[in-house]
Amino acid sequence: MSTEPETTALAEAIASAGRIALFTGAGISTESGIPDFRSPGGIWTRKTSILFQDFLDSEEARQEAWRRRFEGDAAMRAARPNRGHRAVEALVRRGRARAVVTQNIDGLHQQSGLDAAQVIELHGNTTYAACLECDTRHEMDEMRAAFEAGGRSPRCRRCLGLVKTATVSFGQPMPEAAMRRAREEAQAAELFIVLGSSLVVYPAAALPVLAVQNGARLAIVNREPTPMDEIADIVVRRPIGEAFGDAVGVN
Numbered sequence: 540m541s542t543e544p545e546t547t548a549l550a551e552a553i554a555s556a557g558r559i560a561l562f563t564g565a566g567i568s569t570e571s572g573i574p575d576f577r578s579p580g581g582i583w584t585r586k587t588s589i590l591f592q593d594f595l596d597s598e599e600a601r602q603e604a605w606r607r608r609f610e611g612d613a614a615m616r617a618a619r620p621n622r623g624h625r626a627v628e629a630l631v632r633r634g635r636a637r638a639v640v641t642q643n644i645d646g647l648h649q650q651s652g653l654d655a656a657q658v659i660e661l662h663g664n665t666t667y668a669a670c671l672e673c674d675t676r677h678e679m680d681e682m683r684a685a686f687e688a689g690g691r692s693p694r695c696r697r698c699l700g701l702v703k704t705a706t707v708s709f710g711q712p713m714p715e716a717a718m719r720r721a722r723e724e725a726q727a728a729e730l731f732i733v734l735g736s737s738l739v740v741y742p743a744a745a746l747p748v749l750a751v752q753n754g755a756r757l758a759i760v761n762r763e764p765t766p767m768d769e770i771a772d773i774v775v776r777r778p779i780g781e782a783f784g785d786a787v788g789v790n
């Protein structure tokens with residue numbers, strides 16, 4: 540058990556809180572081997588993001604998007620939940636939190652044992668694809684085979700519409716139901732815990748502010764400073780697995 544004062548303060552805040560809201564970003568998955576976006580060496584330090592409109596307008600942009608998805612496939616398939624995910628799952632299982640609000644698309648919270656309904660995905664999920672016209676689900680193996688066979692972006696097996704990973708790209712509308720649930724989580728929380736997010740992408744980054752405006756205490760576990768540190772009650776600048784695993788008491 541860590542004797543680090545901020546981790547102890549987080550453990551005490553968790554022990555004494557009523558309803559807890561959990562909010563995760565890419566930083567909770569780096570210890571599972573999935574790179575984040577804005578750390579040194581992160582995805583956006585090496586590539587520019589593909590805007591949703593570009594995906595719609597350009598076959599070349601679609602092919603680049605699929606190339607990137609399959610480039611990262613090995614790391615995605617090899618990734619397993621880490622101690623940070625297990626601590627999130629433990630708080631939900633113990634009834635201390637109702638769900639986890641996540642910006643992540645890797646499905647690791649579900650792999651850790653949470654039901655789909657307990658994982659509020661604000662930016663969708665990259666472990667499967669969906670048709671942008673009829674919403675038909677398509678599995679990644681099928682998409683990869685089609686892309687590698689023809690080199691062109693896969694089309695829907697039902698309506699021949701454009702198919703995209705089931706993620707929310709910049710410029711794509713946010714999932715309304717997920718955003719509504721996430722706001723409810725923030726408004727109802729007595730303690731809002733951020734785990735591994737730079738808190739620079741909106742509307743997700745507004746959720747900690749909404750929680751604080753509704754009277755919640757705010758804890759941020761993040762390796763680097765965030766713009767919300769100044770409104771946080773507790774800031775733990777340590778690896779999530781260690782710090783949050785210690786604070787929750789899971790291995």
Ligand code: APR
Pocket residue numbers: 563564565566567569570575576577578581642643662735736737738739740760761762763777778779780
């Ligand atoms: N322990 C603690 N903090 C960590 C760890 C770790 N093991 N690994 C990374 N971090 C921190 C980094 O310091 C960084 O500040 O996690 C944060 C991750 O920030 P981002 O890479 O910006 O990821 P995120 O906040 O989830 O990005 C939000 O941006 O590109 C979009 O849709 C994408 O959902 C993503 C959104």
